[in-house]
């Protein structure tokens with residue numbers, strides 16, 4: 663079982679764990695045809711510890727956002743298990759999820775559409791407090807000002823009175839982060855939180871997320887297509903392709919010693935920060951991701967993989983440990 667992925671010794675507690683999770687969406691492809699399924703997440707297992715950030719990296723449409731939402735019980739899995747602090751919540755009813763909802767949060771990609779334009783910042787931050795039964799106005803105000811201070815929107819009274827259209831993109835994302843963290847969640851899914859921001863603001867927001875994760879010991883799922891930002895924020899990274907995790911391990915090792923051809927291709931597609939190398943030819947991953955209604959047999963990367971052999975089209979590779987804590991699903995991982 664890969665739940666702990668070989669990690670040993672004294673570890674912070676596991677906050678979130680999923681086992682063999684599958685989230686499929688039913689689709690009718692014709693009047694008299696049986697229902698088919700888009701296999702957006704198809705047999706994924708991992709755990710995230712207290713104070714740890716796990717990056718989920720992959721191209722658009724690989725299932726990473728669906729995975730994040732399923733772990734928050736926003737989407738229903740068709741099979742598999744979700745545990746929060748080792749209590750299974752896969753099929754808990756909404757009234758049983760009150761505590762879970764309070765202790766989890768999501769930060770969205772787009773700070774422009776994730777904030778209600780009709781509310782000022784005070785009202786935006788007050789909403790989750792009211793929903794969660796914090797009745798005293800003074801207590802709510804104290805929490806709101808504290809949250810604004812934590813995301814470095816000072817002076818807090820001034821920012822509390824502003825409306826989203828009066829803020830820059832970076833300031834809006836800080837408000838979205840304050841709203842997500844105001845109830846002190848223990849598990850947060852951040853879905854491409856910096857991809858819509860200017861490059862100059864990205865580093866500041868990543869720095870802030872890292873600081874808050876460490877200060878509050880939050881278990882963090884960081885969803886991104888950008889391995890470079892994953893390297894900054896996350897000690898572990900899982901590479902996702904066509905609904906499956908194909909490689910997972912320490913981020914530094916995944917970047918310096920990738921064992922899956924898809925991970926190698928993602929790394930070769932990264933721009934080189936060295937200005938003297940700016941004309942280096944960036945290699946793009948050839949081909950398109952498969953249609954998840956009808957993924958290819960065997961290894962799902964085989965139609966795009968330059969190393970594919972017959973076995974790759976016949977059998978599906980399982981995640982297997984190479985160096986300690988580094989797992990790869992590829993028949994040729996030791997040869998490539």
Ligand code: SF4
Pocket residue numbers: 922923924961962963964967968969970971974979991992993994995
């Ligand atoms: Fe390529 Fe085969 Fe490895 Fe899949 S299993 S990534 S097709 S070499």
